[in-house]
Amino acid sequence: MAGILVVFGTRPEAIKLIPVVRALQRRRMAVTVCTTGQHREILDSVLHGAGLAPDIDLAIMRDDQSPIDLMARLLPRLTKVMEEERPCRVLVHGDTTTALVAAICAYHLEIPVGHVEAGLRSGDNRQPWPEEFNRKSISAIADLHFAPTAHAAKVLEAEGIPSASIHVTGNTSVDALHAIRSDPRYSGLSLGVRATLASTLGKRFILVTCHRRENHGRGLAQIATAIRAIASRGDVALGICLHPNPNAHAPLRTMLRGCEHVNLLPAPTYPDFIKLLSTAHLVLTDSGGVQEEAPALGVPVLVLRNTTERPEGIESGAARLVGSQAETIIAETYRLLDDPLAHARMKRSPFPYGDGRAGERIASILASQREADVSLLTARR
Secondary structure, three states: OOOEEEEEOOHHHHHHHHHHHHHHHHOOOOEEEEEOOOOOHHHHHHHHHHOOOOOEEOOOOOOOOOHHHHHHHHHHHHHHHHHHHOOOEEEEEOOOHHHHHHHHHHHHOOOOEEEEOOOOOOOOOOOOOOHHHHHHHHHHHOOEEEEOOHHHHHHHHHOOOOHHHEEEOOOHHHHHHHHHHHOHHHOOOOHHHHHHHHOOOOOEEEEEEOOOHHHOOHHHHHHHHHHHHHHOOOOEEEEEEEOOOHHHHHHHHHHHOOOOOEEEEEOOOHHHHHHHHHHOOEEEEOOOOHHHHHHHOOOOEEEOOOOOOOHHHHHHOOEEEOOOOHHHHHHHHHHHHHOHHHHHHHHOOOOOOOOOOHHHHHHHHHHHHHHHHHHHHHHHO
């Protein structure tokens, strides 16, 4: 029976697509899960925790791989998968190289594409790079656009996407967050989280994540300078989540090694990360997903970027763009540490990313579209 081919390759994609896969399975719809392995260890930990075994694993990851290298290896592999599986629809998420290549392959094989988390735009093709280009390109291919917010839907409409193909669903990251927090397996603290939090006793905890390519080099040096200055206050402890990419974690290890009140944390599992985030006084991040997760937990977000594709958080007051200049990061962090009212305003800001039922909404739309998708597949044969 022709089914839906769900393709992902990174941890954030898996986190955000698992709620959709589970919702489709509850409807007894045929689903084939294909992972490219664009990430490896951190992706595997998410799949294992969710009890989801991919039907197809391309194991494509190589050390220090560039987007061009990855695309060159993925194009023939994903084409072969789609030719053999003959799905009635391909479902991708977000803006990764995996998502872009899957959409391109589906387009050339005349398979319709659904795009989860559609309509995010920073307005700058270089920030983030190459994600901004990737997601715009996927929008040109997809015929079903699952926008997380009304703002994202308006962006798509402004680009000429037919409104009938756009569906505001909320963000599946909220579904994933709710699932983790309600899962009794994760009610306790792992040894790693317990050790980190023990070192913060009597101090406010600041969580930091930093991995974007546009921050590599000078940006990371500026961020490390800010972290050292903030740590020197003595009344805070910082946890730095180190990304597996050596271009992101190696400079931070070098610049922050031995810094008092700074904990360098190997990439935590998703449940451990949510535990750490939920205990934070604030978070410094250049991540997209953290801009959604932190407000859901009432944690103020300082975004270490000059632009963001998630303006809803900025507009609601839950997040603030601070860039990667040390002076600005220090000043904005001190403001939230020293001004309780400013911190409280951000902590209590309205939450703009949905109610945790996005996966069910997306599955419902895909179910209603299935007959048309199967008819198209039959006509192609």
